[in-house]
Amino acid sequence: MKRVWTPDEESSEAYEAAYEKVSVTISDRQLRPRDLVAYATIAYELAGLREGDGDFGDNEDDQGDVDPEGLDAALEWARAGVCVLQQSLPFPFTDVLLYSELDNRPAHRLLFAYADLLRRRDPKAAALWFTALVYLNPNDNMGARFIAPDGPAPIF
Numbered sequence: 001m002k003r004v005w006t007p008d009e010e011s012s013e014a015y016e017a018a019y020e021k022v023s024v025t026i027s028d029r030q031l032r033p034r035d036l037v038a039y040a041t042i043a044y045e046l047a048g049l050r051e052g053d054g055d056f057g058d059n060e061d062d063q064g065d066v067d068p069e070g071l072d073a074a075l076e077w078a079r080a081g082v083c084v085l086q087q088s089l090p091f092p093f094t095d096v097l098l099y100s101e102l103d104n105r106p107a108h109r110l111l112f113a114y115a116d117l118l119r120r121r122d123p124k125a126a127a128l129w130f131t132a133l134v135y136l137n138p139n140d141n142m143g144a145r146f147i148a149p150d151g152p153a154p155i156f
Contacts, residue, residue, distance in 0.1 A: 036106035039081025040113035047074035
């Protein structure tokens with residue numbers, strides 16, 4: 001996988017300068033386009049949710065306290081992050097993306113956030129994303145198998 005760097009990783013001064021140069025401010029939020037965690041965090045904030053509240057994935061029928069007006073913007077932010085991720089992976093990507101690899105965790109958080117927000121709008125479409133998360137990481141450290149259409153699958 002082509003690495004999607006995060007701002008706190010060790011890198012050269014030239015790389016840090018280039019990274020800062022591509023930073024943009026959108027609606028009073030600074031974003032480094034390849035910071036996958038930022039897309040997920042901003043998306044949850046716009047939806048009126050916070051990561052780690054335990055509201056995500058607990059009940060597939062529960063819509064939580066999502067701000068309906070913010071959901072559209074949240075989905076756009078999450079979708080933008082998914083596009084960045086897709087451009088960072090070789091095409092066609094048919095391999096696994098194990099959560100145990102620390103560099104892969106931002107990708108999983110982003111994909112889960114997108115699927116979680118999408119299920120509030122279109123549960124059928126979101127089911128495919130949760131299933132894909134289980135295929136990407138058969139150990140399913142995020143709990144996507146509990147929301148995927150076929151329910152819990154055995155861990156390999």
